[in-house]
Structures are given as structure tokens and as C-alpha cells.
Amino acid sequence: MKENKYDDPVFFAKYARMDRSRFGLKAAGEWRTLEPMLPDFTGRDVLDLGCGYGWHCAYAAEHGARSVFGLDLSEKMLAVAQKEHAAPPIEYCRMAMEDADFADGSFDVALSSLAFHYVADFGALVRKTAHWLRPGGDFVFSCEHPVFTAEGSQDWYRDENGKILHFPVDNYYMEGERQAVFLGERVTKYHRTLTGYVGALLSNGFMLTGLAEPQPPQEMIDAIPGMADELRRPMMLILAAKKQ
Template sequence: MSQNIYDDPDFFAGYATLPRSVHGLDGAPEWPALRALLPDLLDKHILDLGCGYGWFCRYAQQQGARDVLGLDVSEKMLEKAAKMTQGAGIRYQRADLEKLQLSETFDLAYSSLALHYLINIDALFATLFNALAPDGMLVFSCEHPIYTAPTQQQWILDDKQQRSWPVNHYQQEGERISNWFADGVKKQHRKLATWVNALIGAGFEIVHLDEWGPSDEQLQQNPALAEERDRPMMFLLAARKPR
């Protein structure tokens, strides 16, 4: 079973304070770039992996998706998503993405900042490839390997107070422990090449890769985002199942 840190009371309470929790997709600075990778959602069958509060599920509903399935391992997240959702066409289910099995066919599989928690990404990509219709898309964001590489994910200050981000242990893939809202949050570090080759190995075509950073306009509105230009915190990737 995947670590279910989101049902930890301290973690859940801390996560609820994030702008992306309070304001949804508009509170996620990478959302405009991620949205640009999406296909037309009208009348499509959509899968959201690690759906959290269900923000993307409701966005897809608003864009005219035929049906949306949101999966999450966290009961607290699913309970929150259900309370925030109205109307038909969205289903929420508890699922461990490490052991995911799908009996339906989807046009889009989407995931925001969830897949870096998983150990066996190859099995998930194979499952998604089989569940996607021909020409179906997989669009996701993940913590960037430059961000996950160090054993302690934090800036280093030199004697002149210049900041740098360590990338030691980049080649050593595997578990990383971070203390983010709660102690002992387990994430998986893998090289960018490993992510890409896992997709290719599953049969996907890579459509677009974005090592995301804020735009000039975003920096003017939120100067605190400046550090995201010094090192990528996340990457966005779009892949397609060939016809």
C-alpha cells in the first residue's frame, strides 16, 4: 500500500493552507502551462490520478467532459472532494495507484503532483497505456528530479548569502524523506531520463516536456516565485498513445 500521508491530521491541515488548496487550479502557478498541454475535453472520458480535492475533476466537468473518474488513496481528500462537487458526471473512488487496475477506457489520464510518491511507475504507465483509447493522452506534473535529488531538499547559503540548490545524489534513484507539514513524507527520486524512458517503454509518444518556471508576468504578481527560476521544482509532461 502506498504511504497515505494525506490522511495524517497534521499533514492534511497543513496542505489545506496552500494556495492550490484554497484557490484550486488558479492557486497553482503552473496551471496555465499544464492546461495548455490538455486536449479538448468536450465529451471525453477523463481519469484524474491523485485527484485530491477534485479541482481538476470539476474543471473537466465544466469543459463538457462526458464523465470523470477521480482516484485518490486518501479518504480525507475524497471526502473533501465529494463535499465540494455538485452535478452529475464525476465519480470519486479510493485507489492505490501502486496497484491500479482499470476496466474502463479513457481519452485523457491526468495527474498533478502525485506520481513522485510511487515506487513502481513502470506498472502504472503500462496500465494507463492499456486503458487509453488510441490517440489518448497522458498529461501530468511531478516534482523535478533536480528538486528531489538531494537527501535534504533545501537551499544552501554560502558565506556571501548566495543561495544554491544541491543536486548531489542525482544518479542515486530511490526513496527520499522530507518533512513537509508532517515528518517522514516518502517520495521517490528518479532521473528525468528514467521518467521519459518509462513512458517510451510503455509505448507512449512524448508530445511535450516542460521544466516549468514562472513567467515574467507571474513574477510581477508574486515575487516569491523568483526562486522557481533558480531551479525547477516540477516538470510537466504530455504523452500520447499512438493510433
């Protein structure tokens, strides 16, 4: 069984209190960048890898998807998805994305939101996704930015008064496991370089169609204390690709 931090009661309770958990896509700082990078869902079969609460599954269904298959390892996350984001074209399944096995050409679109930094072997998952997608299929995902994952701790360096000095970037080219702190809890994540992400796509028959480093929208910067500091370093990366 892969690490399943989201079923830890303490961690999940903290995650459930986040704005993006309570208010959905519009409360996610990256959403305004991600939404226009999404493909047309009309009449298409969609796979959501690490679907969490099912926000993106619901979005695909609302925008005309023929079928949506959301998989996630967390029983607690899927319980919320089933309760709050159930719809006729959506099917949810509890499964580690690394263990998924679908027939070749099962889907037209593969999505993933902030899940791939929990995957140890990203290249293997991209190879499988390439097989699952039909020719011309779209693959769009967000993940934590390599600058954000490189050093591991994912916290600012501060002076003796708690003022932010800078964000640490170290061991950038040393891909692999990192012990991070997220919501005050220790979580295992995996760092890879930008070359690692893009190279895995290109070497598995994908053509890169989009790349973005999303910034929080101005209204979040104005309304949320400390949000302006998110402009000091990239936290997320979004990539869009098409199977050739």
C-alpha cells in the first residue's frame, strides 16, 4: 500500500479546513491559470488521477464529459467525493494511481491535480497514461513546482523575529524522496526537476502544448494575509500535453 496520509484523522481534519477544501475550485490559487488550459470535455471519456474530493470530476461532467473515472487512494477523500460530487457520468474507485490498469485507448483525457509529487516513479505512470489515452488524447496536470520541492522542508527561512528572509532551494538535481511538512504534519513527497517532468512526457509520445507557473489572483493577495509572499517563489507547475 502506498503512503496514504489523507486518511490520517489529524491530517485530514486539517486539510478539510483549507479554503480549497471548503469552497472548491474558485478557492484554489491556481484555478484561474488551470481552467483555460483544460481541453474540451464534450463527449469524451475522462480519467482523474488522484481525484480527491472530486472537484475536477464534477467540472468535467458539468462540461459535457461522456464518462468520468476518478481514482484516489484515500477512503476519506472519496467519501466526500461520493457525497458531494456524485453525478451520472462519474465513477469513483479507491486505488493507488501507480497500481491502476486500464485497457489501451480507454480515455480521451487524463487529469491530475497536485498529486504527482506523491508518486515515486513518475516516468512509469506517464508510460501507462500514454497507453490509456487514445491518439490525440489530452493530458493536463498540476504538481508542486521543482523549486518548491527541491530542498524538502518547504518552509521559508526566517530571522530571529520570524520575518521571512528567503525560500531555500538546494539539491535541485538530486531527484527523489523528500520529507516535507504540510499542515504541520510530516509527509513524504518526491522531487523531480523540470526536465524530469517534461522529459517524461516527450519520451512517451506526448507533445507539450502548455506550461504555466500559476500565481495567486490579485483578490486573494489582497484578502489573505501572507498571500503576497507567494509571489516570491513558484509553488506550483501546470503542464498540458497531447498524445501524438
